[in-house]
Amino acid sequence: MIKKTLYFSNPTYLSLKNNQLVIKLPEVEKNDSLPDSFKIKNVQTIPIEDIGIVMIDNKQITFTSGVMEALLENNCALITCDSRSMPQGLLLPLEQNTTQSERFTAQINASIPLKKQLWQQTIQMKIENQASVLRTCRNEEVRNMLKWANDVKSGDSDNLEGRAAIYYWRTLFPDIDNFTRGREGVPPNNLLNYGYAILRAIVARSLVSSGLLPTLGIHHHNRYNAYCLADDIMEPYRPFVDRLVVEIMNSGVDFQELSKEIKVKLLNIPVLDVMINGQRSPLMIAVGQTTASLAKCYLGELRKIVYPYFE
Structure with missing residues (x-):
């Protein structure tokens, strides 16, 4: 089942009753002139088990500790936004897999050659998906992109990811002079930032569900980044956001x-x-297949990560 994404941008009361998320509006609840029957009709409920992501984008949103506990127990990612309405914080459950300890150990002990091979697969798929975006959105000839994807070596030692990125961004937005991808860059970087933040939460949530540590990446390494592995695994998914x-x-x-x-x-x-494994799938479901395959790679049961691609 596809989990729901809930976005709250107005003052809201969130509580829990009978394992249902109860949504109330303060302006309705505090208005004594309104009849109780009207207030009851304006209360919404959603089963906790149906929720995958909750985004909080207002400083006047109140939720109980019971809501937070129930969301985390059901492997829901809770995203908070800053004063600019940009995603700022991410809250995830600590344990969502019965063999978590075994998988943590396998992930921590993963060899350097394995990590380099996994990164090679990741970058190859990312560049191939970028090529598909240029072909469908800009009707571009992409033989150079496909060659770069095919030439990616273990660990991407030649940094073909970077070479492809320069061509990709310049070609994807030809009407924007010298467009470069960056968090503080000109629009549509604002849209990309927001979309990637949502994607990152989806991937981090799925990594936890697969019994993996989002912090320990296969390529990204930053002492201040708690989601290095999520940043790794989301790379082939970025073109879908693009x-x-x-x-x-x-x-x-x-x-x-x-x-x-x-x-x-x-x-x-x-x-x-x-498209993943020859079948059409919602992105959130596909991410689950990707992280499950990654766990099997760490455990020695697979040699290749399952990534999505365009039809």
């Missing part, structure tokens, strides 16, 4: 500011269609 951003831009909306309309579209990332 294509959605291009579609949003092509719709004619003003993308200079991250409007509510744009956020709503980006919150559909968990249910984007991807």
Whole structure:
């Protein structure tokens, strides 16, 4: 079942009753002139087990510790936003897999050659997916991209990821002079930042569910980054976000500011269609297959990560 993504941008009361998330609006609850029957009708409930991601984007949202406990018990990712409405914090459960200790040990003891091979597979798939985006969105000839993908060595020692990225971003947004990808860059970097934050939460949530530590990456290493492995595994998924951003831009909306309309579209990332293992699947489900295959690679049961691709 596809888990729901809930986004709260207005003052809200969140509580728990009978394993249901109860949603109330303060302006309704505090208004003594409204009849109780009206207040009851304006209360919404959602089964906790149906929720995968909750995004909190207002400083006047109140939720009980029971809500937080129930969400974490059901492997829900809780995202908090800063004053600019950009995702800032991520809360995940500490344990969601019955063989977590065994998998932690295998992950920690993974050899350098294995990590390099996994990174090679990751970058190859990322570049191939970037090539698909350029082909479908910009009608570009992508033989160079496919050659770079094919030439990626163990550990990407030649940094073909970087070479491909320069060409990719310049070609994907040809109407923006010298476009470069960066957190503080010009739009549509704002859309990409928001979309990648959602994607990162999806991947981190799935890594925990697969009994892995999101902190210990196969390539990314940063003492200040608690989600190095999530940043690794999300790489081949980024082009799916990129294509959605291009579609949003092509719709004619003003993308200079991250409007509510744009956020709503980006919150559909968990249910984007991807191809994986020869079948069409929602992105969130596909991520689960990817992280499960990664765990098997650490355990010596597989030699290749299962990644998505475009149809």
